[in-house]
Amino acid sequence: MTERPERRQALARLLGPSGPEVGCDECFAELDRYVELEVAGLDADAAVPGLRAHLEGCPACREEHESLRALVSGEQLL
Amino acid sequence: MSCAAAAGTVASVEAVPQAQRVSTAAVTPLDPESRRWLRDLRSEGAEHDAAVARLHALLLRAARFEVARRRPAHPHLRGNELDDIALEAADDALVSVLRRLDDFRGASRFTTWVYKFALLEAAVKLRRRAWQGREIPLEPETWSLFAGGGLTPDEEAEQRALLAAVQEGIATALTPHQREVLVALALNGVPIDVLAERLESTRGALYKTLHDARQKLRKHLAASGFPSTVLEER
Numbered sequence: 001m002t003e004r005p006e007r008r009q010a011l012a013r014l015l016g017p018s019g020p021e022v023g024c025d026e027c028f029a030e031l032d033r034y035v036e037l038e039v040a041g042l043d044a045d046a047a048v049p050g051l052r053a054h055l056e057g058c059p060a061c062r063e064e065h066e067s068l069r070a071l072v073s074g075e076q077l078l
Numbered sequence: 079m080s081c082a083a084a085a086g087t088v089a090s091v092e093a094v095p096q097a098q099r100v101s102t103a104a105v106t107p108l109d110p111e112s113r114r115w116l117r118d119l120r121s122e123g124a125e126h127d128a129a130v131a132r133l134h135a136l137l138l139r140a141a142r143f144e145v146a147r148r149r150p151a152h153p154h155l156r157g158n159e160l161d162d163i164a165l166e167a168a169d170d171a172l173v174s175v176l177r178r179l180d181d182f183r184g185a186s187r188f189t190t191w192v193y194k195f196a197l198l199e200a201a202v203k204l205r206r207r208a209w210q211g212r213e214i215p216l217e218p219e220t221w222s223l224f225a226g227g228g229l230t231p232d233e234e235a236e237q238r239a240l241l242a243a244v245q246e247g248i249a250t251a252l253t254p255h256q257r258e259v260l261v262a263l264a265l266n267g268v269p270i271d272v273l274a275e276r277l278e279s280t281r282g283a284l285y286k287t288l289h290d291a292r293q294k295l296r297k298h299l300a301a302s303g304f305p306s307t308v309l310e311e312r
Contacts, residue, residue, distance in 0.1 A: 007237075011309060013264045014244065015299075016292040018306050023289075024270075024282040031194050032186035057292075058285055060201070060270045067144050067197045072190055 012056075021053035027061045035068045112188035119179060133175065136189060138168035140196035148204050155207065163207065167199035174199075205269040214276050215266040216258045221245070240304055247298035256291035263288055 022030070030048045037044035045052050055062045108116070118129035141164040149160060174195050182191050221241060229237060248257055262268040263284070270281050270288075277284070296306050 010265075014260070014292070015296055015306070015309065016264075016289065018296075021289070024285045028194065028198065030185075032190040036186045036190055057289070058270070060205070060281065064194065064197050064201055067147055067201070068190070068194050070147070071140060071143050071193055071197070075189075 016057040017053035019053045020050050021057060022048075022050040023054070024058060024061055027051055027054050027058070027065075031061075031065060031068060035065065035072055038069060039072050108184040109187060112182075112184060115188040116179070116182070119176070130172070130176070133192065134168055134172050137171045137175070137192060137196040138164060140193040141165070141167035141171065141200040144197045144200035145204065148201070152204060152208055159207075163203045164200060167196055167203055171195040171199045202271045205271050206275060209269065209272040214262060214268055214273060216262050218245075218248075218261055219266050240299075240309075243299050243302040243304055244295070247295045247302070251294045251298040252291050256287055256294065259284055259287045260291040260295070264292075 030051055034044045034048045034051050037047055055065050115129070115133075118125055119133065120126075121129065142161075144167070145160045145164045149155075152160075155163075171192070175192050182188060185191075248260065252260065259273070262273050263270055270284055273279075274281050274284050299309065300306065
């Protein structure tokens with residue numbers, strides 16, 4: 001079938017991640033550790049399984065993850 | 079929603095096997111700066127007050143960072159309103175951080191740990207402000223993203239069948255609450271914090287509902303000839 005990014009995204013929003021994922025509370029609890037591992041170039045996904053999948057499925061947690069990563073990365077550049 | 083409501087009262091999706099998870103309790107001892115923060119915040123008198131003031135300044139910086147990042151998405155908000163949101167977010171985050179100080183286990187630097195409270199508060203306030211006074215659409219507003227366009231006749235037919243299966247799954251496979259939550263969050267783009275406030279629920283509880291609805295919809299689509307493995311390749 002012809003690829004259509006909008007439809008792919010719409011389907012992804014409806015169906016969510018296919019793999020195991022943590023919930024919003026666990027995401028919040030682990031987010032600081034996850035981001036520091038990411039910024040340090042370490043394997044954050046191995047340390048916190050299911051968090052990446054949750055970020056794919058939850059736009060609110062994804063936004064907060066992006067912000068924390070940007071804030072912490074920016075600090076390291078200072 | 080307060081940080082505690084966002085992070086403390088939510089239901090876990092419980093889909094990651096416990097054995098795969100790495101406990102934060104087993105993480106490294108506190109770094110010197112984090113130890114200083116905890117010592118000062120647990121002290122009394124002027125030292126405590128000064129540490130709280132420093133913490134508030136840190137939280138305000140993070141809240142302003144978040145507000146500045148989201149500003150382009152909120153053109154209707156004036157500068158002083160954005161400043162007020164950042165200040166309110168810092169105030170609420172300060173309360174949450176002080177209340178949950180014993181939860182900090184040193185899995186990250188103390189400053190990274192507190193930042194997430196300020197970012198959450200600011201993000202939630204901005205989402206709610208953007209939806210203030212607006213109806214929450216609980217029925218599907220549009221299916222246009224699923225509509226055909228530039229497709230061959232075969233692809234169009236398959237597209238119509240997929241859309242019909244999705245619509246049927248939403249209509250028949252879900253409970254009314256699951257349907258409402260899935261449609262509002264995943265189809266109509268209502269922010270989860272906004273829906274949580276309107277339904278007097280929490281982000282975590284709604285996400286659990288969304289997760290369950292998604293699983294049911296996947297099963298329905300698989301039974302209708304659209305297994306997840308095929309859908310994800312499209």
